[in-house]
Amino acid sequence: MINNIWFVIKEKKAEFIRVLIWEMIHGVFVSAPLGIVMVIIWELFKEFPNYQVIWSVVAMMTVMLLVQFYFASKSMVKSNEFSFELSNWLRLKIGNHLQRMSMGYFKKRDPGDIASVVLQDVSNFENIFAHAIPNIASAIFGTFTLSIFLFWFDWRLAICLIVAIPLVYPLIWISNYLVNKFGQKHVKARNKTGSSFLEYVQGIRHLKAFGQTGARFKSLDQALLELKKQSIKVEAIPGPIVLTASVVFEIFFLLSIALGLYYFQGGSLDLQVWIAFLILGYALYQPLKVLTVEYVILRYMNVSLSRIRELLESPIQNDESKPLPTSFPIEFKNVHFGYDERSVLNDISFTASQNTMTALVGASGSGKTTICSLLARFWDVDKGQITIGGIDIRSISMDHFYQLFSEVFQDVYLFDDSIYNNVKVGKPNATDKEVEKVLNKAQCMEFISKLPEGWHTKVGESGSKLSGGQKQRISIARAMLKDAPIVLLDEATASLDPENEIYIQRAIQELIKTKTVVVIAHKLATIQEADQILALKEGKIAERGTHEELLNQRGYYAKLWNTQQNASGWKFNGQNEKSKV
Ligand SMILES: Nc1ncnc2c1ncn2[C@@H]1O[C@H](COP(=O)(O)OP(=O)(O)OP(=O)(O)O)[C@@H](O)[C@H]1O
Numbered sequence: 001m002i003n004n005i006w007f008v009i010k011e012k013k014a015e016f017i018r019v020l021i022w023e024m025i026h027g028v029f030v031s032a033p034l035g036i037v038m039v040i041i042w043e044l045f046k047e048f049p050n051y052q053v054i055w056s057v058v059a060m061m062t063v064m065l066l067v068q069f070y071f072a073s074k075s076m077v078k079s080n081e082f083s084f085e086l087s088n089w090l091r092l093k094i095g096n097h098l099q100r101m102s103m104g105y106f107k108k109r110d111p112g113d114i115a116s117v118v119l120q121d122v123s124n125f126e127n128i129f130a131h132a133i134p135n136i137a138s139a140i141f142g143t144f145t146l147s148i149f150l151f152w153f154d155w156r157l158a159i160c161l162i163v164a165i166p167l168v169y170p171l172i173w174i175s176n177y178l179v180n181k182f183g184q185k186h187v188k189a190r191n192k193t194g195s196s197f198l199e200y201v202q203g204i205r206h207l208k209a210f211g212q213t214g215a216r217f218k219s220l221d222q223a224l225l226e227l228k229k230q231s232i233k234v235e236a237i238p239g240p241i242v243l244t245a246s247v248v249f250e251i252f253f254l255l256s257i258a259l260g261l262y263y264f265q266g267g268s269l270d271l272q273v274w275i276a277f278l279i280l281g282y283a284l285y286q287p288l289k290v291l292t293v294e295y296v297i298l299r300y301m302n303v304s305l306s307r308i309r310e311l312l313e314s315p316i317q318n319d320e321s322k323p324l325p326t327s328f329p330i331e332f333k334n335v336h337f338g339y340d341e342r343s344v345l346n347d348i349s350f351t352a353s354q355n356t357m358t359a360l361v362g363a364s365g366s367g368k369t370t371i372c373s374l375l376a377r378f379w380d381v382d383k384g385q386i387t388i389g390g391i392d393i394r395s396i397s398m399d400h401f402y403q404l405f406s407e408v409f410q411d412v413y414l415f416d417d418s419i420y421n422n423v424k425v426g427k428p429n430a431t432d433k434e435v436e437k438v439l440n441k442a443q444c445m446e447f448i449s450k451l452p453e454g455w456h457t458k459v460g461e462s463g464s465k466l467s468g469g470q471k472q473r474i475s476i477a478r479a480m481l482k483d484a485p486i487v488l489l490d491e492a493t494a495s496l497d498p499e500n501e502i503y504i505q506r507a508i509q510e511l512i513k514t515k516t517v518v519v520i521a522h523k524l525a526t527i528q529e530a531d532q533i534l535a536l537k538e539g540k541i542a543e544r545g546t547h548e549e550l551l552n553q554r555g556y557y558a559k560l561w562n563t564q565q566n567a568s569g570w571k572f573n574g575q576n577e578k579s580k581v
Contacts, residue, residue, distance in 0.1 A: 001298065004305040008125070008312070012086060016129075019082045022075035023134045027141030027287075029068035033061050034283050035149030038276045045272040075134060083129035087122050090308070094118055100316035100398055102379055112195030117311050120190065121304035128305070132298045139287035139294070146284045150277070154269060157256050157277050161284055164252035168245045168292065175241045175296045182237060183303035186230040189223070196223040238296040245292040249285040256281050324400055325389025328485040328516045329354045330375065335384035337374060344370050345539045348384070352532070354485075357517040359527035361560060362536030368520040371536075372488050375518060376405060388486070406479035406511070409490040412471040419448060420455040422474055426481035434481060441510040442477035443503040444470070469504060476507040487512050489519040524564050533557065 009016055039057050043049045094117070106114070150158035200220050260277055263269035330352040337345040345367050352358040360368040373379055375386060377393055386393050388404060396404075406426075414422050423435050439445055439455065447470055451457040459466055459474075466474070479487065489508065505526065521527045528547040535543040535550065535557040542556045550557035 001302045001305070004302060004309050005128070007309050008090065008305060009086065012089070015082060016086075019075075019078050019129075020133070020137055022071065022078050023137035024141045026068070026071040026075040027138035028145045029064060029071050030138065031142040031145040031283070031287075033064045033068070034280060035146060036061060036064070038149070038153070038272075038280070041272050041275055045270075075138075079134040080130050083126045086129055087126035090122055090125060091118055094122070094308070094311060097312055097314075097316060101314060102377075105314055110191065110195050112198050113191045114311070116187075116191050116194050117304075117307050121187075121307050124301045124304035125308060128298060128301045132294050132301060135290055135294045136298065139291040142287040143284060143291075146280055150280055150284065153273050153276050153280075154263075156263065157260055157269075157273075157281070160256045160259050161252060161277075161281050164249055164285075165288065167252075168248055168288075171241050171245050171248075171292070172295060175237065176299055178237045178241075179234075179296060179299040180303070182230065182234045183300045186227075186234040187303055187307065189227040189230040193220075193223040193227045196220045234300065237300075238293055241296060242289065242292050246285075246289055249288060253281050253285060323391065324396065325391050325404070327354055327389040328404065329389060330358075330486065330516060330518065331385075331387045331390075332371070332374075333385045333387070335374065335381050335386060337370060337379065337382050339379075343539065345374075348539075348541060350532075350534055350541065350544065352516055352518060354516050355514050356531035357512065357519060357527070357529070359530035359533045360518065360520045360536060361522075361524060361527070361533060361557065362542075363560075366536040367539045368536055369490065370539075372490060372518060372520060376407065376488060377401060404484055405486050405488060406482045406484040406515075407488045407490070408472070408475055408479050408508070408511070409488075410472075412468075412475040414459050414466075414471055414474060416458065416460060418453075418456045418458055419444075419451075419474060422459060423455075423477050423481055426478040427483070430481055435477075438477040438480040441480055442473045442507040444473045444477055446503075447473075472504055473507055476504070476511050480511050485515060487515045487517045489517065489521075524561050535560065 006013070036057060040054050043053050043057075098114070147158065147162060150161060196219060200217070256277060260269060260274045264271065264274050332348050332350050335345055335348040336343065348367075348371065350358070360371055362368055370379075374381055375393075377398075380394060388396070393401065415425070419439075420435060423439065424430055426438075427434070435455070436445075439448060448455050448457075457465075459471075489512075519527060519530070524547075527533060530547065532544060533547060533550055534541050535555075537556055543550055543553060545553070545557075551561060
């Protein structure tokens with residue numbers, strides 16, 4: 001557990017130790033007045049009490065109480081500030097780490113689970129530093145201070161009280177085991193509920209359409225029931241442990257009373273010392289009870305710490321800073337790649353010269369998207385190499401790497417913000433003039449002028465207030481503003497009506513001027529002008545050349561072309577029959 005804490009906060013150790021020192025001092029000042037008050041009892045038991053001494057002790061205690069108040073408020077503020085700052089810092093650290101991980105990680109791990117680490121586990125982590133550790137530090141030092149007084153008064157009775165502490169250890173061991181076991185199950189149930197909710201809410205439109213809301217709700221209901229069951233179990237663990245620990249402490253307190261009586265009757269213990277033990281002995285166990293509860297909580301939080309650590313230890317993509325490319329031809333050299341065990345790309349080699357257009361075509365599943373994903377480093381190649389300007393893309397730092405690309409995908413992602421701000425994502429310091437220019441070039445002004453607030457109109461979540469074609473044009477404007485030397489286009493016009501398609505084709509022509517372009521196109525008619533066309537078949541390049549060259553080969557590409565030409569004659573006339581237009 002300590003290992004996990006140290007690992008997660010390694011850059012913040014010094015601050016943590018400073019906060020801990022405040023807590024320790026606080027713990028000492030909570031217990032010290034109790035020991036000092038015994039001096040009054042001592043004095044009162046004397047035949048001629050010195051009231052001067054008693055007044056001095058009262059004055060001293062007043063000062064100590066003020067100091068205690070000062071340290072209590074200081075340590076509370078400091079530990080809260082530190083924990084909030086720490087959780088904020090940790091979320092950024094995780095975000096930064098996630099950014100540098102390959103897409104493979106996100107495909108394998110449930111996004112709801114990742115969100116749960118960032119939100120729930122980091123909240124638990126915050127509680128460790130805001131409550132658990134401060135309480136534990138203060139309890140340990142409080143107990144330590146009282147123990148010093150007890151040993152000073154009478155070591156025999158002090159040992160009798162202290163001996164209870166190691167006896168509670170087996171309980172701690174059991175709690176470790178139980179909390180680990182049930183804590184993991186609880187976290188699993190919590191994640192499952194989160195994911196089920198997410199899936200339910202995201203898919204509610206489709207569930208309604210297919211009349212499946214009831215069936216899906218059942219699985220959500222089951223997840224909630226499981227969470228309830230695991231929550232009860234995890235909540236129930238501290239109860240018996242804390243209770244048993246309390247019983248052990250009470251027993252040893254009673255034993256110390258009996259032992260004190262025995263020594264008192266035997267004449268080896270003064271009455272005032274015995275009274276001191278009756279008071280301080282009881283007080284000694286109070287912080288220890290707090291300690292037991294907090295320790296069990298801390299063990300549970302350790303499940304969260306392990307999850308945070310596991311995420312932070314997941315490998316990131318190598319991004320050593322080597323020389324940056326100064327020209328932008330792309331080269332695939334004998335690239336092999338598979339998502340899992342199954343090979344998807346086999347020995348892919350091609351060069352896309354600077355400022356030329358390379359089109360990827362082929363049947364569904366032939367590997368077109370995978371080639372673009374490897375080029376954009378969503379994944380890294382298994383074998384072979386991809387270079388830009390002669391430099392292996394794995395050795396370009398991620399920050400620089402993403403500046404090399406503009407991507408226009410079919411699946412456009414827009415932020416729930418204004419059109420203006422969505423476009424400015426491409427270049428945050430762009431002037432209004434630049435934004436206007438790209439919106440014009442991307443054929444957006446025509447529909448923006450009809451919106452109530454022009455380019456300040458909010459687009460809704462994921463651009464829900466705009467049509468597919470409008471969203472795509474905005475994403476093209478964003479890519480234009482970024483003005484990156486390489487453009488990746490993925491089926492940008494696949495599902496558009498003819499009018500939108502014309503607008504988008506115009507916008508794309510503007511975007512790709514003087515760029516190195518790699519385009520995935522299902523509509524072969526749109527890439528007839530490409531400098532080279534790679535026809536992919538089952539993860540291999542079956543043919544390559546210009547449109548004319550490939551048609552003349554009368555091979556795979558020519559077949560695809562002919563099929564599409566024929567398919568363009570499909571007409572829906574009510575009975576799904578084929579007829580030439
Ligand atoms: N994330 C993934 N995990 C596992 N397999 C995948 C993943 N993405 C794609 N595949 C598989 O890799 C193969 C190539 O897929 P890819 O998406 O590159 O094909 P594509 O030519 O772009 O297809 P489409 O034209 O339908 O988009 C397919 O068999 C697909 O099932």
